[in-house]
Amino acid sequence: MDRLFLVASTFCFLLGFACSMHALGARVYRRSRLNLFAIAGGFGFQTAFLYLRGEVIGRCPLTNLFEVFIFLAWAMVLFYLLIGPAYRLSLLGVFTSPLVFVLQSAALLVPGLDKSVPAKIVVNAWMELHAAVSILAYGAFALAGIAGVMYLLQERQLKTHHLRSIFFHLPPIHDLAVANRRLILTGFLLLTVGIAAGFAVGGLASHLVKITWSVGVWALYGFILVAENLHRLSPRRGAWLSVVALAVVLSTLWGIRFIDQGTV
Amino acid sequence: MEIVCLGLSHHTAPVEVRERFAVPDHAVATSAVELTRQPGVVEALIVSTCNRVEYYAAAEKSDDAYDALSRFIAARAGDPTADAFFFHASPRSVQHLFRVVSGLDSMVLGETEILGQMKKAYQAAHAAGATGRHLNKLFQRAFNVAKEVRTNTNITRGSVSVGSVAVELAERIFGRLAECHVMILGAGETSELTAGALQARGVKAIFVANRTYDRAAELAAKMGGRAIHFDEWAADFHEVDILIGSTASPHPVVTVEKLAPLMRSRQDRPLFCIDLAVPRDFEAAVNDLEGVYLYDIDSLQQIADRSMAVRQQEVIVCEQLIERHVVEFGQWLAAGPRPPGTFRPQTEGAK
Numbered sequence: 001m002d003r004l005f006l007v008a009s010t011f012c013f014l015l016g017f018a019c020s021m022h023a024l025g026a027r028v029y030r031r032s033r034l035n036l037f038a039i040a041g042g043f044g045f046q047t048a049f050l051y052l053r054g055e056v057i058g059r060c061p062l063t064n065l066f067e068v069f070i071f072l073a074w075a076m077v078l079f080y081l082l083i084g085p086a087y088r089l090s091l092l093g094v095f096t097s098p099l100v101f102v103l104q105s106a107a108l109l110v111p112g113l114d115k116s117v118p119a120k121i122v123v124n125a126w127m128e129l130h131a132a133v134s135i136l137a138y139g140a141f142a143l144a145g146i147a148g149v150m151y152l153l154q155e156r157q158l159k160t161h162h163l164r165s166i167f168f169h170l171p172p173i174h175d176l177a178v179a180n181r182r183l184i185l186t187g188f189l190l191l192t193v194g195i196a197a198g199f200a201v202g203g204l205a206s207h208l209v210k211i212t213w214s215v216g217v218w219a220l221y222g223f224i225l226v227a228e229n230l231h232r233l234s235p236r237r238g239a240w241l242s243v244v245a246l247a248v249v250l251s252t253l254w255g256i257r258f259i260d261q262g263t264v
Numbered sequence: 265m266e267i268v269c270l271g272l273s274h275h276t277a278p279v280e281v282r283e284r285f286a287v288p289d290h291a292v293a294t295s296a297v298e299l300t301r302q303p304g305v306v307e308a309l310i311v312s313t314c315n316r317v318e319y320y321a322a323a324e325k326s327d328d329a330y331d332a333l334s335r336f337i338a339a340r341a342g343d344p345t346a347d348a349f350f351f352h353a354s355p356r357s358v359q360h361l362f363r364v365v366s367g368l369d370s371m372v373l374g375e376t377e378i379l380g381q382m383k384k385a386y387q388a389a390h391a392a393g394a395t396g397r398h399l400n401k402l403f404q405r406a407f408n409v410a411k412e413v414r415t416n417t418n419i420t421r422g423s424v425s426v427g428s429v430a431v432e433l434a435e436r437i438f439g440r441l442a443e444c445h446v447m448i449l450g451a452g453e454t455s456e457l458t459a460g461a462l463q464a465r466g467v468k469a470i471f472v473a474n475r476t477y478d479r480a481a482e483l484a485a486k487m488g489g490r491a492i493h494f495d496e497w498a499a500d501f502h503e504v505d506i507l508i509g510s511t512a513s514p515h516p517v518v519t520v521e522k523l524a525p526l527m528r529s530r531q532d533r534p535l536f537c538i539d540l541a542v543p544r545d546f547e548a549a550v551n552d553l554e555g556v557y558l559y560d561i562d563s564l565q566q567i568a569d570r571s572m573a574v575r576q577q578e579v580i581v582c583e584q585l586i587e588r589h590v591v592e593f594g595q596w597l598a599a600g601p602r603p604p605g606t607f608r609p610q611t612e613g614a615k
Binding site: 154158159161163167168170171172173174175177228231234235236237 | 421422433435436437438439528531532533534551554555557559563566567570
């Protein structure tokens with residue numbers, strides 16, 4: 001039953017992506033409300049899935065890579081819904097939908113990801129906090145990366161004077177820089193809490209690879225934040241770094257989980 | 265019933281002719297009422313803007329309406345049968361009106377100001393009782409057509425003048441301009457126009473630097489800004505978001521060497537440079553600096569030209585859309601008045 005919600009959610013994001021692509025490719029661009037409804041619907045189904053899964057396993061649904069992917073996708077959409085209207089970043093949805101769709105499709109289609117877990121294992125509150133807050137942090141980083149892509153697109157057009165159709169629909173470059181920076185700050189603070197909670201769980205020796213990786217990601221984003229605040233890093237380089245950092249996180253997440261066989 | 269239109273526009277008459285036939289705002293409604301008292305005219309409406317003077321009328325016979333309108337105009341301003349005037353009967357009059365309200369007949373293709381002017385003219389005539397069933401229906405349809413054209417085509421997309429392109433770019437960089445500071449180097453007419461366009465969008469402050477301080481003070485006073493000595497422009501630079509250059513200097517005033525250290529004091533805020541001078545005031549390599557976006561007069565003009573080309577490509581789509589509405593309105597007009605008590609469902613276009 002819970003997987004049905006997930007399939008429905010994945011189709012919602014596919015629909016949202018298709019709507020956005022259609023709107024961008026159309027002769028006349030019109031902001032599509034259907035895209036927002038599709039994303040909101042997808043978020044509802046994601047939430048239903050996570051709730052049901054949590055009920056079944058009796059803990060936060062972050063017990064295998066399958067659930068991590070879905071929780072990460074959920075966190076991204078959560079941040080999109082929270083910050084999209086605030087920064088008038090409606091086009092953020094255009095870029096969020098495909099990433100969420102790919103994450104969820106991978107989770108659904110790759111065999112063996114959704115390994116069953118022992119029912120009602122002992123729940124450690126620190127562990128729950130560590131896992132949930134960390135994934136929320138990665139959701140914020142993902143959105144920061146997307147805002148970074150939008151910044152770079154807009155910046156390139158402004159520099160080269162070749163203004164394509166999308167130029168008129170992307171948000172102002174200054175707003176994108178601010179959104180990128182704030183999302184990185186949000187993600188960094190959440191990850192700090194997540195890592196601190198992870199240390200509180202104990203048993204660090206058995207998760208050395210994952211801890212090293214997490215601290216590495218924390219340091220990378222911390223460097224971006226500090227450098228930007230000290231004005232050592234221009235908004236353009238900050239945008240580039242946030243995209244590169246996201247690519248690194250997404251591409252290594254799988255491997256790290258594979259190496260670190262324990263639960264999150 | 266026929267719809268007719270007798271008028272002149274910037275296409276057919278130079279400004280000295282247009283101003284002779286112009287109808288003052290206060291007389292537009294009363295003249296329309298007076299027109300309805302002429303034999304052969306049932307309803308009337310007058311549009312008078314700087315680019316056009318047009319008389320619309322609903323009449324039983326177009327020839328009678330033409331005679332009545334001609335006599336009316338001749339009595340006030342002179343012979344309207346000269347080459348400057350055009351006359352359309354339905355369906356061309358309807359098509360003409362739909363093209364006018366949609367901005368297809370405007371001096372700047374796709375401009376939207378005309379829609380407001382037409383609405384104002386209609387409201388005045390309607391309030392005075394000069395319009396009736398036919399012109400009411402026609403103008404309401406015309407406003408719907410204008411909206412449909414604007415929504416479903418790219419006829420209003422982009423900016424088509426250097427000043428408006430500069431404003432649009434500034435908004436793409438900074439978002440709201442309310443916190444932006446503008447500095448003008450060289451108090452020329454072009455820079456004044458561009459700064460005026462930015463000021464109309466609510467920029468926070470304007471600094472004017474000119475080699476002749478008095479001229480800077482004069483322009484600053486006119487724009488509500490602050491004059492600064494030309495040699496000291498760099499001192500106020502840290503506050504500036506938009507820098508407009510239009511000096512007569514034979515060499516670049518703003519170079520990479522000068523700008524690079526100044527940019528460090530700006531804490532990553534972008535800088536939009538508008539170079540309106542020939543020879544140019546900004547070294548081209550300034551555009552390579554982080555956070556600096558340099559547009560010279562040619563690049564602004566190219567963007568304006570590209571927007572105009574997009575609009576011109578859209579004309580054919582607009583014409584097709586308008587044609588559909590002209591046919592529908594023609595059918596409504598041909599159907600004549602409905603017998604009392606009958607009901608006819610709305611057509612799609614009349615919604």
